[in-house]
Amino acid sequence: MNFQNIIGNDNIKELLSKSLETHNLVHSYMFIGPDGIGKSLFARDLAEIILCDEKSSCGFCSSCIKFESGNHPDYTFIDSEDGKSIKIGQIRLMQESIAEKPIVSNNKVYIINNSDLMTTEAQNCLLKTLEEPPEYVTIILISSNESKLLNTIKSRCTKITFKSLSNADLEKYANINGIQINSNLFSVYNGSIGKLISLNNEIDLYNSLDLVIGSFETRDIVDIWNNSEVIYKSKEKIFDILDYLNIVFLNNLRNTNDYKFINCISFVELTKKRLLSNANYDMCIDNLLLHVWKYYHSN
Ligand SMILES: [Zn+2]
Structure with missing residues (x-):
């Protein structure tokens, strides 16, 4: 099955699989959706399938072997070189390459990642290619900010909208x-x-904070001091830590409707303000832990 390593967006897998089966792929796609949900991974998989001799990312044909080694002459992945913009020079180079026939496969695939970073000149330049792409070419534009692309570009691409993944995904x-x-x-x-x-990267920190939060339930305040060393020692991450505490308190509030969590959230926000005005770090944390513990046992 195609796209088997990709999680979520099953409707898009079905749509593109059907287009592949019926030889109805178009020349220009635009993959739209929030960052970090697998659009470029999806585009890469589609590219491998289009280039594969068996049209299935078989993994064995000379095209798939070259593709997986990151060395396929008919595949080009374009992105911003400075993290700020994709310049007209990059699009011109792409156009020169497009004019040359494929070498290993019968097709060529070009992915433009973060395509909304193309300058207006670059977009206007690309327009010519989108109007009349050679028969063997597929172009996939990826974007999380569609509003920055010219309407003339958008109207020449088939738009595919990706959705955020579910918690289960x-x-x-x-x-x-x-x-x-x-x-x-x-x-x-x-x-x-x-x-x-x-x-x-911070999962160990969050897991330690879960222990701190768990210890608020206990009647014995000594347990809190014993478990809270992580907060005293992580001064440089304190604002992430405080944000995390409030995420958990907010989740708890939603699940229980217990107003004590509103007091906890307010005190965390007060602690942020105190820290920003350079109050003594350890004393701020002492105060925070004592107050949250008190709110937990206020009923
Ligand atoms: Zn193959």
């Missing part, structure tokens, strides 16, 4: 790739694999 991805998931963070992941991966 994220869990599936995390399991397959050996990534830990913290269910408190689903609202922050916001359906993005990119966000899941970047937050995974």
Whole structure:
């Protein structure tokens, strides 16, 4: 099955698989949707399939072997070189390459990642190619900010809109790739694999904070001091830590309707203000932990 390594957006898998089966792929696609949900991975898979001798990313033909080694002469991935813009020079080079016939496959595929970073000149230049692409060429524009693309560009591409992944999709991805998931963070992941991966770097910190939060339930305040060392030691990450505490308190508020969590959230916000005005760090944290513990036991 095509696109088997891609999680979510099953309707798009079906649509493109059908187009492949019936030889109805168009020459220019635009993949639209939020960052970090797998648009470029999807485009890359589609490119491999289009170039494959068997039209299935078989993994064995000379095209697939070249593709997977990152060395396929008929495949070009274009992105911003300075992180700010895609310039007209890059599009001109692409056009020179497009004019040359494919070498290994019967087709050529060009992906323009972050295509909304193309300058207006670059977009106008690309327009000519989108109007009359050679028969063997497929161009895939990827964008998370469609409004920055000219209407003339958009009208020449078949638009495919990707949706954020469900929590279940994220869990599936995390399991397959050996990534830990913290269910408190689903609202922050916001359906993005990119966000899941970047937050995974701090997963040990978040897990330690779960222990701190768990200890608020205990009657014995000594437990809190024992478990909270991570907060005292992580001064440089304190604003991430405070944001995390409030995410958990907000989740708890939604799940229980218990007003004590509103007090907790307010005190975390007050702590942020105190820290920003250079109050003593340890004293701010002492105060925070004491107050949150008090709110937990106020009923
Ligand atoms: Zn193949």
